[in-house]
Amino acid sequence: MQNIAPDARVRYRERLSPSLWLLVTIALAGPMVALIFIPAGSTVALVIGAAVSALLVAGAIALTPVVSVQGDELCAGRAHIEVHHLGRPVALTGEEARQARGPGLPARGWHLVRGGIDGVVVVPNVDPDDPVTAWTISTRTPDRLAAAIEAARS
Incomplete structure:
Protein backbone atom coordinates (compact mmCIF):
# COMPACT_ATOMS: atom_id res chain seq x y z
CA MET A 1 0.00 0.00 0.00
CA GLN A 2 1.30 3.42 -0.94
CA ASN A 3 1.75 6.10 1.69
CA ILE A 4 -0.34 9.07 0.50
CA ALA A 5 0.07 11.17 3.63
CA PRO A 6 1.67 14.57 3.01
CA ASP A 7 5.28 15.06 4.02
CA ALA A 8 4.94 16.61 7.48
CA ARG A 9 8.56 16.39 8.59
CA VAL A 10 10.31 19.39 10.06
CA ARG A 11 12.83 20.67 7.53
CA TYR A 12 13.95 23.64 9.63
CA ARG A 13 13.30 24.92 13.14
CA GLU A 14 14.90 27.82 15.00
CA ARG A 15 13.96 29.66 18.16
CA LEU A 16 14.87 33.35 17.89
CA SER A 17 16.00 33.52 21.50
CA PRO A 18 17.44 36.72 22.96
CA SER A 19 21.18 37.23 23.12
CA LEU A 20 23.13 36.47 26.29
CA TRP A 21 23.65 40.18 26.97
CA LEU A 22 19.92 40.85 26.77
CA LEU A 23 19.23 37.99 29.18
CA VAL A 24 21.80 39.40 31.62
CA THR A 25 20.18 42.83 31.33
CA ILE A 26 16.75 41.33 32.02
CA ALA A 27 18.13 39.43 35.02
CA LEU A 28 19.39 42.70 36.52
CA ALA A 29 15.79 43.60 37.35
CA GLY A 30 15.95 41.02 40.18
CA PRO A 31 18.48 42.90 42.34
CA MET A 32 16.52 46.12 41.80
CA VAL A 33 13.34 44.44 43.02
CA ALA A 34 15.28 42.98 45.95
CA LEU A 35 16.23 46.50 47.09
CA ILE A 36 12.53 47.30 47.50
CA PHE A 37 12.05 44.39 49.91
CA ILE A 38 15.11 45.00 52.13
CA PRO A 39 12.93 46.52 54.90
CA ALA A 40 11.13 43.14 55.10
CA GLY A 41 14.46 41.36 55.69
CA SER A 42 17.56 40.64 53.66
CA THR A 43 16.73 36.94 53.20
CA VAL A 44 13.23 37.72 51.95
CA ALA A 45 14.64 40.38 49.60
CA LEU A 46 17.26 37.96 48.25
CA VAL A 47 14.68 35.22 47.60
CA ILE A 48 12.23 37.59 45.90
CA GLY A 49 14.99 39.16 43.78
CA ALA A 50 16.26 35.75 42.64
CA ALA A 51 12.71 34.62 41.85
CA VAL A 52 12.01 37.76 39.81
CA SER A 53 15.24 37.31 37.84
CA ALA A 54 14.50 33.65 37.14
CA LEU A 55 10.90 34.37 36.08
CA LEU A 56 11.87 37.23 33.78
CA VAL A 57 14.65 35.24 32.06
CA ALA A 58 12.42 32.16 31.68
CA GLY A 59 9.63 34.33 30.30
CA ALA A 60 11.95 36.05 27.83
CA ILE A 61 13.09 32.67 26.51
CA ALA A 62 9.63 31.08 26.48
CA LEU A 63 8.00 33.97 24.63
CA THR A 64 10.52 34.11 21.78
CA PRO A 65 9.13 33.28 18.34
Missing part, protein backbone atom coordinates in the same frame (compact mmCIF):
# COMPACT_ATOMS: atom_id res chain seq x y z
CA VAL A 66 9.96 30.10 16.44
CA VAL A 67 10.70 29.97 12.72
CA SER A 68 10.06 26.60 11.09
CA VAL A 69 9.41 24.90 7.79
CA GLN A 70 7.25 21.86 8.40
CA GLY A 71 5.71 19.91 5.57
CA ASP A 72 4.53 22.47 3.03
CA GLU A 73 4.17 25.34 5.50
CA LEU A 74 6.43 28.17 6.61
CA CYS A 75 5.77 29.31 10.18
CA ALA A 76 7.29 32.51 11.54
CA GLY A 77 6.05 33.22 15.02
CA ARG A 78 2.26 32.92 15.04
CA ALA A 79 1.95 33.51 11.29
CA HIS A 80 2.07 30.71 8.73
CA ILE A 81 1.76 30.35 4.97
CA GLU A 82 1.85 27.42 2.57
CA VAL A 83 5.06 27.44 0.55
CA HIS A 84 3.29 27.19 -2.82
CA HIS A 85 2.25 30.83 -2.23
CA LEU A 86 5.90 31.86 -1.93
CA GLY A 87 8.53 32.73 -4.50
CA ARG A 88 12.25 32.05 -4.38
CA PRO A 89 13.74 32.99 -0.97
CA VAL A 90 16.77 35.26 -0.77
CA ALA A 91 19.25 34.73 2.10
CA LEU A 92 21.00 37.94 3.20
CA THR A 93 23.79 38.70 5.68
CA GLY A 94 25.92 41.69 6.57
CA GLU A 95 25.19 44.98 4.82
CA GLU A 96 22.55 43.42 2.56
CA ALA A 97 20.65 42.15 5.62
CA ARG A 98 20.90 45.56 7.29
CA GLN A 99 19.45 47.16 4.17
CA ALA A 100 16.62 44.58 4.03
CA ARG A 101 15.77 45.14 7.73
CA GLY A 102 15.90 48.93 7.45
CA PRO A 103 15.35 51.11 4.39
CA GLY A 104 14.55 48.14 2.14
CA LEU A 105 11.80 46.76 4.37
CA PRO A 106 8.63 46.50 2.26
CA ALA A 107 5.75 48.53 3.67
CA ARG A 108 3.17 45.91 2.68
CA GLY A 109 5.32 43.00 3.81
CA TRP A 110 5.08 40.73 6.82
CA HIS A 111 8.06 41.06 9.16
CA LEU A 112 9.57 38.98 11.93
CA VAL A 113 12.69 41.01 12.67
CA ARG A 114 14.71 40.55 15.86
CA GLY A 115 17.57 42.73 17.03
CA GLY A 116 20.89 41.01 17.56
CA ILE A 117 20.25 38.49 14.78
CA ASP A 118 22.24 39.44 11.68
CA GLY A 119 20.80 37.17 8.98
CA VAL A 120 17.56 37.77 7.11
CA VAL A 121 15.57 35.76 4.58
CA VAL A 122 13.26 37.69 2.26
CA VAL A 123 10.60 35.58 0.55
CA PRO A 124 8.27 37.13 -2.04
CA ASN A 125 4.59 36.28 -1.71
CA VAL A 126 3.21 35.34 -5.15
CA ASP A 127 -0.40 34.86 -4.05
CA PRO A 128 -2.40 37.51 -5.96
CA ASP A 129 -5.20 37.48 -3.33
CA ASP A 130 -2.84 38.26 -0.44
CA PRO A 131 -2.10 41.94 0.28
CA VAL A 132 1.28 40.99 1.79
CA THR A 133 4.00 41.33 -0.85
CA ALA A 134 6.91 39.63 0.95
CA TRP A 135 7.95 37.96 4.19
CA THR A 136 11.10 39.26 5.92
CA ILE A 137 12.33 36.87 8.60
CA SER A 138 15.34 37.18 10.91
CA THR A 139 17.41 34.01 11.26
CA ARG A 140 20.87 33.04 12.46
CA THR A 141 21.25 30.63 9.52
CA PRO A 142 19.70 32.32 6.47
CA ASP A 143 21.15 29.80 3.98
CA ARG A 144 19.58 26.86 5.81
CA LEU A 145 16.17 28.54 6.07
CA ALA A 146 16.20 29.50 2.38
CA ALA A 147 17.21 25.94 1.44
CA ALA A 148 14.41 24.49 3.60
CA ILE A 149 11.83 26.73 1.94
CA GLU A 150 13.14 25.75 -1.50
CA ALA A 151 13.03 22.04 -0.57
CA ALA A 152 9.45 22.38 0.65
CA ARG A 153 8.46 24.19 -2.57
CA SER A 154 9.85 21.32 -4.70
Whole structure:
Protein backbone atom coordinates (compact mmCIF):
# COMPACT_ATOMS: atom_id res chain seq x y z
CA MET A 1 0.00 0.00 0.00
CA GLN A 2 1.30 3.42 -0.94
CA ASN A 3 1.75 6.10 1.69
CA ILE A 4 -0.34 9.07 0.50
CA ALA A 5 0.07 11.17 3.63
CA PRO A 6 1.67 14.57 3.01
CA ASP A 7 5.28 15.06 4.02
CA ALA A 8 4.94 16.61 7.48
CA ARG A 9 8.56 16.39 8.59
CA VAL A 10 10.31 19.39 10.06
CA ARG A 11 12.83 20.67 7.53
CA TYR A 12 13.95 23.64 9.63
CA ARG A 13 13.30 24.92 13.14
CA GLU A 14 14.90 27.82 15.00
CA ARG A 15 13.96 29.66 18.16
CA LEU A 16 14.87 33.35 17.89
CA SER A 17 16.00 33.52 21.50
CA PRO A 18 17.44 36.72 22.96
CA SER A 19 21.18 37.23 23.12
CA LEU A 20 23.13 36.47 26.29
CA TRP A 21 23.65 40.18 26.97
CA LEU A 22 19.92 40.85 26.77
CA LEU A 23 19.23 37.99 29.18
CA VAL A 24 21.80 39.40 31.62
CA THR A 25 20.18 42.83 31.33
CA ILE A 26 16.75 41.33 32.02
CA ALA A 27 18.13 39.43 35.02
CA LEU A 28 19.39 42.70 36.52
CA ALA A 29 15.79 43.60 37.35
CA GLY A 30 15.95 41.02 40.18
CA PRO A 31 18.48 42.90 42.34
CA MET A 32 16.52 46.12 41.80
CA VAL A 33 13.34 44.44 43.02
CA ALA A 34 15.28 42.98 45.95
CA LEU A 35 16.23 46.50 47.09
CA ILE A 36 12.53 47.30 47.50
CA PHE A 37 12.05 44.39 49.91
CA ILE A 38 15.11 45.00 52.13
CA PRO A 39 12.93 46.52 54.90
CA ALA A 40 11.13 43.14 55.10
CA GLY A 41 14.46 41.36 55.69
CA SER A 42 17.56 40.64 53.66
CA THR A 43 16.73 36.94 53.20
CA VAL A 44 13.23 37.72 51.95
CA ALA A 45 14.64 40.38 49.60
CA LEU A 46 17.26 37.96 48.25
CA VAL A 47 14.68 35.22 47.60
CA ILE A 48 12.23 37.59 45.90
CA GLY A 49 14.99 39.16 43.78
CA ALA A 50 16.26 35.75 42.64
CA ALA A 51 12.71 34.62 41.85
CA VAL A 52 12.01 37.76 39.81
CA SER A 53 15.24 37.31 37.84
CA ALA A 54 14.50 33.65 37.14
CA LEU A 55 10.90 34.37 36.08
CA LEU A 56 11.87 37.23 33.78
CA VAL A 57 14.65 35.24 32.06
CA ALA A 58 12.42 32.16 31.68
CA GLY A 59 9.63 34.33 30.30
CA ALA A 60 11.95 36.05 27.83
CA ILE A 61 13.09 32.67 26.51
CA ALA A 62 9.63 31.08 26.48
CA LEU A 63 8.00 33.97 24.63
CA THR A 64 10.52 34.11 21.78
CA PRO A 65 9.13 33.28 18.34
CA VAL A 66 9.96 30.10 16.44
CA VAL A 67 10.70 29.97 12.72
CA SER A 68 10.06 26.60 11.09
CA VAL A 69 9.41 24.90 7.79
CA GLN A 70 7.25 21.86 8.40
CA GLY A 71 5.71 19.91 5.57
CA ASP A 72 4.53 22.47 3.03
CA GLU A 73 4.17 25.34 5.50
CA LEU A 74 6.43 28.17 6.61
CA CYS A 75 5.77 29.31 10.18
CA ALA A 76 7.29 32.51 11.54
CA GLY A 77 6.05 33.22 15.02
CA ARG A 78 2.26 32.92 15.04
CA ALA A 79 1.95 33.51 11.29
CA HIS A 80 2.07 30.71 8.73
CA ILE A 81 1.76 30.35 4.97
CA GLU A 82 1.85 27.42 2.57
CA VAL A 83 5.06 27.44 0.55
CA HIS A 84 3.29 27.19 -2.82
CA HIS A 85 2.25 30.83 -2.23
CA LEU A 86 5.90 31.86 -1.93
CA GLY A 87 8.53 32.73 -4.50
CA ARG A 88 12.25 32.05 -4.38
CA PRO A 89 13.74 32.99 -0.97
CA VAL A 90 16.77 35.26 -0.77
CA ALA A 91 19.25 34.73 2.10
CA LEU A 92 21.00 37.94 3.20
CA THR A 93 23.79 38.70 5.68
CA GLY A 94 25.92 41.69 6.57
CA GLU A 95 25.19 44.98 4.82
CA GLU A 96 22.55 43.42 2.56
CA ALA A 97 20.65 42.15 5.62
CA ARG A 98 20.90 45.56 7.29
CA GLN A 99 19.45 47.16 4.17
CA ALA A 100 16.62 44.58 4.03
CA ARG A 101 15.77 45.14 7.73
CA GLY A 102 15.90 48.93 7.45
CA PRO A 103 15.35 51.11 4.39
CA GLY A 104 14.55 48.14 2.14
CA LEU A 105 11.80 46.76 4.37
CA PRO A 106 8.63 46.50 2.26
CA ALA A 107 5.75 48.53 3.67
CA ARG A 108 3.17 45.91 2.68
CA GLY A 109 5.32 43.00 3.81
CA TRP A 110 5.08 40.73 6.82
CA HIS A 111 8.06 41.06 9.16
CA LEU A 112 9.57 38.98 11.93
CA VAL A 113 12.69 41.01 12.67
CA ARG A 114 14.71 40.55 15.86
CA GLY A 115 17.57 42.73 17.03
CA GLY A 116 20.89 41.01 17.56
CA ILE A 117 20.25 38.49 14.78
CA ASP A 118 22.24 39.44 11.68
CA GLY A 119 20.80 37.17 8.98
CA VAL A 120 17.56 37.77 7.11
CA VAL A 121 15.57 35.76 4.58
CA VAL A 122 13.26 37.69 2.26
CA VAL A 123 10.60 35.58 0.55
CA PRO A 124 8.27 37.13 -2.04
CA ASN A 125 4.59 36.28 -1.71
CA VAL A 126 3.21 35.34 -5.15
CA ASP A 127 -0.40 34.86 -4.05
CA PRO A 128 -2.40 37.51 -5.96
CA ASP A 129 -5.20 37.48 -3.33
CA ASP A 130 -2.84 38.26 -0.44
CA PRO A 131 -2.10 41.94 0.28
CA VAL A 132 1.28 40.99 1.79
CA THR A 133 4.00 41.33 -0.85
CA ALA A 134 6.91 39.63 0.95
CA TRP A 135 7.95 37.96 4.19
CA THR A 136 11.10 39.26 5.92
CA ILE A 137 12.33 36.87 8.60
CA SER A 138 15.34 37.18 10.91
CA THR A 139 17.41 34.01 11.26
CA ARG A 140 20.87 33.04 12.46
CA THR A 141 21.25 30.63 9.52
CA PRO A 142 19.70 32.32 6.47
CA ASP A 143 21.15 29.80 3.98
CA ARG A 144 19.58 26.86 5.81
CA LEU A 145 16.17 28.54 6.07
CA ALA A 146 16.20 29.50 2.38
CA ALA A 147 17.21 25.94 1.44
CA ALA A 148 14.41 24.49 3.60
CA ILE A 149 11.83 26.73 1.94
CA GLU A 150 13.14 25.75 -1.50
CA ALA A 151 13.03 22.04 -0.57
CA ALA A 152 9.45 22.38 0.65
CA ARG A 153 8.46 24.19 -2.57
CA SER A 154 9.85 21.32 -4.70
